[in-house]
Amino acid sequence: MLSYIAMRFLRTIPQLFLISVLAFIIIQLPPGDIVETQIQNLQASGATVDQRQAELLRKQYGLDRPVHLRYLLWIGKIVTKFDFGYSYAFQKPVADVIKERMGYTFAIALLSAILTWVIAIPVGVFVAVKQYSLADYIVTFFTFIGMAVPGFFLALVIMYIALTKFGIRVGGLFSPEYMVAPWSWGKFLDLLSNMWLPIVLLGIGGTAGTIRTMRAMMLDELRKQYVMVARAKGLSELQVIIRYPMRLAINPIISGLMWLLPWLFSGGTLVEIVLNLPTAGPALYSALMAEDMYVAGAYILIIGALTSISAVFSDILLAASDPRIRFGGVEGV
Amino acid sequence: MATDNLLIEIKDLHTYFYLAEGVVRAVDGVDLRIKRGQTMGIVGESGCGKSVTALSLMQLVPPPGRIESGEILFYRAVRGNNASTMTEVVKITDLKPNSKEMRSIRGNQISMVFQEPMTAMSPVRTIGAQIMEVIMLHQEVDRAEARRRAIDMLARVNLPNPAQAIDRYPFELSGGMRQRALIAMALSCHPSLLIADEPTTALDVTTEAQILELMRTLQNDLGMAIMYITHNMGVIAEMADEVAVMYLGRVVEQTDVQSLFFNPLHPYTRALLKSIPQLSDATAKKRRRLEVIKGMVPDPYSILKGCTFHPRCEEMIPGVCDQVLPMLIEVEPNHSVRCHLYGTP
Ligand SMILES: Nc1ncnc2c1ncn2[C@@H]1O[C@H](COP(=O)(O)OP(=O)(O)OP(=O)(O)O)[C@@H](O)[C@H]1O
Ligand SMILES: [Mg+2]
Numbered sequence: 001m002l003s004y005i006a007m008r009f010l011r012t013i014p015q016l017f018l019i020s021v022l023a024f025i026i027i028q029l030p031p032g033d034i035v036e037t038q039i040q041n042l043q044a045s046g047a048t049v050d051q052r053q054a055e056l057l058r059k060q061y062g063l064d065r066p067v068h069l070r071y072l073l074w075i076g077k078i079v080t081k082f083d084f085g086y087s088y089a090f091q092k093p094v095a096d097v098i099k100e101r102m103g104y105t106f107a108i109a110l111l112s113a114i115l116t117w118v119i120a121i122p123v124g125v126f127v128a129v130k131q132y133s134l135a136d137y138i139v140t141f142f143t144f145i146g147m148a149v150p151g152f153f154l155a156l157v158i159m160y161i162a163l164t165k166f167g168i169r170v171g172g173l174f175s176p177e178y179m180v181a182p183w184s185w186g187k188f189l190d191l192l193s194n195m196w197l198p199i200v201l202l203g204i205g206g207t208a209g210t211i212r213t214m215r216a217m218m219l220d221e222l223r224k225q226y227v228m229v230a231r232a233k234g235l236s237e238l239q240v241i242i243r244y245p246m247r248l249a250i251n252p253i254i255s256g257l258m259w260l261l262p263w264l265f266s267g268g269t270l271v272e273i274v275l276n277l278p279t280a281g282p283a284l285y286s287a288l289m290a291e292d293m294y295v296a297g298a299y300i301l302i303i304g305a306l307t308s309i310s311a312v313f314s315d316i317l318l319a320a321s322d323p324r325i326r327f328g329g330v331e332g333v
Numbered sequence: 334m335a336t337d338n339l340l341i342e343i344k345d346l347h348t349y350f351y352l353a354e355g356v357v358r359a360v361d362g363v364d365l366r367i368k369r370g371q372t373m374g375i376v377g378e379s380g381c382g383k384s385v386t387a388l389s390l391m392q393l394v395p396p397p398g399r400i401e402s403g404e405i406l407f408y409r410a411v412r413g414n415n416a417s418t419m420t421e422v423v424k425i426t427d428l429k430p431n432s433k434e435m436r437s438i439r440g441n442q443i444s445m446v447f448q449e450p451m452t453a454m455s456p457v458r459t460i461g462a463q464i465m466e467v468i469m470l471h472q473e474v475d476r477a478e479a480r481r482r483a484i485d486m487l488a489r490v491n492l493p494n495p496a497q498a499i500d501r502y503p504f505e506l507s508g509g510m511r512q513r514a515l516i517a518m519a520l521s522c523h524p525s526l527l528i529a530d531e532p533t534t535a536l537d538v539t540t541e542a543q544i545l546e547l548m549r550t551l552q553n554d555l556g557m558a559i560m561y562i563t564h565n566m567g568v569i570a571e572m573a574d575e576v577a578v579m580y581l582g583r584v585v586e587q588t589d590v591q592s593l594f595f596n597p598l599h600p601y602t603r604a605l606l607k608s609i610p611q612l613s614d615a616t617a618k619k620r621r622r623l624e625v626i627k628g629m630v631p632d633p634y635s636i637l638k639g640c641t642f643h644p645r646c647e648e649m650i651p652g653v654c655d656q657v658l659p660m661l662i663e664v665e666p667n668h669s670v671r672c673h674l675y676g677t678p
Contacts, residue, residue, distance in 0.1 A: 225452040229515075231393055232447075233467040234440035237431050243466075244455050322457050323502045 001319065001326060008315055012308045019304030024071050027085075027297035035063060041088060078301070085294030089287055094298045097283060104173060105279040108195060109268070112203035113260055120207045121253065124214025125246055131219060139211065146208025151201045152270035158197065159274070170197060171276045198275050202268040213252055221245035247321070254318045261310035262303045339408050340526060340558050341367040341390065346403035346426075348382075348389045355634040359385040359398065361582035364661055367526065367575075369408075372552065372559040374573030374590070376566065376605065378630055382582040383562045387528045390560075391439055392430040400426060409442060410525060441471040444519040445528040449535055450512040454503040460487075460511075461499035464518045471522045486517040489554070490547060509540035513547065523555055530562045545571055566609045570594060578602045581630070581641040584661060588668040598670040600646045601626075640673065648674060 035057045039049045058064055062073045077083040084094035127136040162168040172179075173194050178187045221227070222245050230240045269281030276282075280299065287295035319326040348360035360382045367373045375383050388394045390405055405425040410418045428435040447453050454463055464483040468474065474482070480499065487495035490513040503511055512532060519527055529548065533541035545568065552559060561572050569576055570590065577587040578599065586599040597603045604626040628645035631637060637644070643654040653673050661671040 225447055225449050226455045228393065228395075229445075229447060229453045230455075232391060232439055232445045233518075234436040234438070234470055235466075236436060243458075247455065247457055324456055324504055327502070327505075 004319055005316055008312050012312055015308045016305055020075050020301055023297045023301040026300055027293045030291050084298040087292050087295045089290040089292040094294045101278055101280045101283055108198050112199040115203045116206040116210055120210035121214055124211040125218055128215045128218030143208040143211045146204050151205055152274045155201050155271050155274040173277055198277055201271050217249035217252055218245055221249050251322055254321055255314050257314035258311045261306040266303055338369045340369045342406040344404040347401040348385050348394055349401045350398040358582050363584050365577055365584060367558050370556050370558055371574045372561055372572055374569040374576040375562045376569055377579035380630060381579045383579055384530055387530050391443055392435050440467050441522045442524050443526045444524040446515050446519045446532045448531040450508050450515055453515050456504055459500050459502055460514045464521055467518060468521050486521045490517045508536055512544055524557055526558045528560045585671045592668050599672050600648050601642050
């Protein structure tokens, strides 16, 4: 198991390298370099920039050097100083833009992922055990709706209803009076009262999908002979379900963890934009719109790195849960 | 038949499946008696209700099936106060499938080995964990003792290196080894009845012979009765003391193994015996064509009038067999048959 974990980590190194190269290429992609963009910005605000100043800026960014050195310079600063460059759109270092949004992004997405599992796993198991019952039909109906209706649309509908029918302003994470206030108990409670909506909205699609997966997997497993063998041992039905088919049916959920971290970061962008949340997704979106390439590159790098790191974690969890993977030889059982 | 050595008595059992297409009368009036320590072989073509009879005995019929009527009696041995054993009668058909009492019988006093050793154990738990589970469920022992007993049981089924094998996963064992582990699991609480539902069909002939031998040895050592389900007459000849022949959800003939082979009464039993390939066939100059029973097993939804075997029967009596369902009657001592040739309705 330990060597498996070590191997798995080693395998991510080339992945991370490729991701960083990709992010770097994207930064270089827009026509012209950042100095030109900056000069244009400065000129737009009325300042004049002469040729000498431009050369100085180019030197400062290392733009006069060959491309592979520029890459090393860029990645070196990221690894050693957590310096992702400067954002023109936000007028501050990219690292600061990310940092202030990171906490809310993770909190919202993690809570909605937990909500998803807490609801979807038991419900999926239940409707599989009670296949073709009334409960199964009702749940199936709602899961199809949950998967078909986009979260941002639901967010718009809820905002509209809240505003027109109840006169409540929905959106953002803080009420206006707490927006700039320092942290306090009141601010925390305010955060909670605003956070449940994005959590639920972000969770709906995933919950519906996970219920479908869980139900399908359970139906597959319930047919297998070991379930009847477990019953023949004298275990209660609940013990049989939890210890036998559920242990296997849960594996796709574990491998789905791989998508959790990146999804945490970018999955709910539309919902977050609609709800005006200070999270990562909307920031990336506006950075791309503004050709703020250091922000875009940083996000791509982070999402890519998160994807490969969470792939490692889900593989390790899966290996812990399923010995057939740990032992290498996967066999059709 | 004296009732003091009786272990299981099934009376007029009906188990039906309620499907959208209609009602499948999988078991439609089975009568069966199994004696303590004895092997009862159950034979019959595929789909005649052998497995459903076994599952009914354990109250494990899966929905949409259920036991419709009939009685299953279990003569359970209980230790008396002066070391004598007495029997109490448990009416299994009165117990709820998921009730505590039924669960205390399952895996403990009546246990079962299934047909498919490859899928009969969860692939994600060690065989030891799965065997210890049943021991700890029914016996008041701690983990260490349960492990000791599991290793002991694995040794009894001749699994090589039982102390190491216990920590293996099912996929690390061959089919034959898995079936041994499953037998160990089924016998780990010393049941008084082991139901073996075609336990060797998925195995090769050599392995099959070893497993059969093993089951006989274990029966001698542990003294349990075996209900051996198969469609292989050869295996019946080797294993069974008593035999029940089933056709379309009913027992059509029940007797001891000698009488069955040397004096089969029911036309269906005779046809089954004729359809066994024999070694002499292969050596004979002109090969005998294997006799097959003419016609097909009728579809399970239809209800046939009279004896259900009459459309395929060589000795059908028109006006009788296609009109009246024969009863199971004892025509000789310990030899019952359900056929109009041996008595008037
Ligand atoms: N879960 C089920 N749902 C619906 N019908 C079933 C179910 N299990 C069994 N049956 C039906 O009950 C009848 C008897 O089946 P059973 O499994 O007892 O046959 P069998 O004698 O064990 O055959 P085999 O030798 O193939 O194992 C068959 O017609 C079968 O279609
Ligand atoms: Mg069967």
